[in-house]
Amino acid sequence: GAVVSQHPSRVICKSGTSVKIECRSLDFQATTMFWYRQFPKQSLMLMATSNEGSKATYEQGVEKDKFLINHASLTLSTLTVTSAHPEDSSFYICSAPRSRETQYFGPGTRLLVL
């Protein structure tokens, strides 16, 4: 069964609103989680590393004020897309490492901003 969940799986929102995506590790604790963005027919692009108890680490070119990340507990990280615009429409995937060699991915969230 799934070991990393994401909610919602799909969201449609109006331009200017904020959208929160949750990522949960279901049967293990994760001090670190990763957030990716994937455009159609492209690879996964790492946006940021979520760290429990400290600030997230953002990749170059990713606006930290646009994509707010909160790692509230050892099993939950949230990504909030603030003041969403159509160009933010994408597929967002989270992942959590269970061990040095094992990293599980959530099923993804499809965001459509109208």
Next chain:
Amino acid sequence: AQTVTQSQPEMSVQEAETVTLSCTYDTSESDYYLFWYKQPPSRQMILVIRQEAYKQQNATENRFSVNFQKAAKSFSLKISDSQLGDAAMYFCAYKEFNFGNEKLTFGTGTRLTIIP
């Protein structure tokens, strides 16, 4: 920065035949892992196989095997007895362990089509 290159945007193979997907990477590190992930139309990322850099023996998982050439920085995936369910995007990925930085770096992917 570490890079992962997949030079085959698309590949196709006849059902029951064998296909090899290519991957090269660039790193100066000695401690790292390499992975092949499968992304079917559902878009759920599924681990196919992994290889630890320190292990010389090539990893094998049922019909999936790798050819790991550390000196050449090459990590190809061989799929034997291809099945219709193998149709998907395949991503090669690299992960190092350097000062707590354990992020995955992905290649651009190869779309595999299985011909019935």
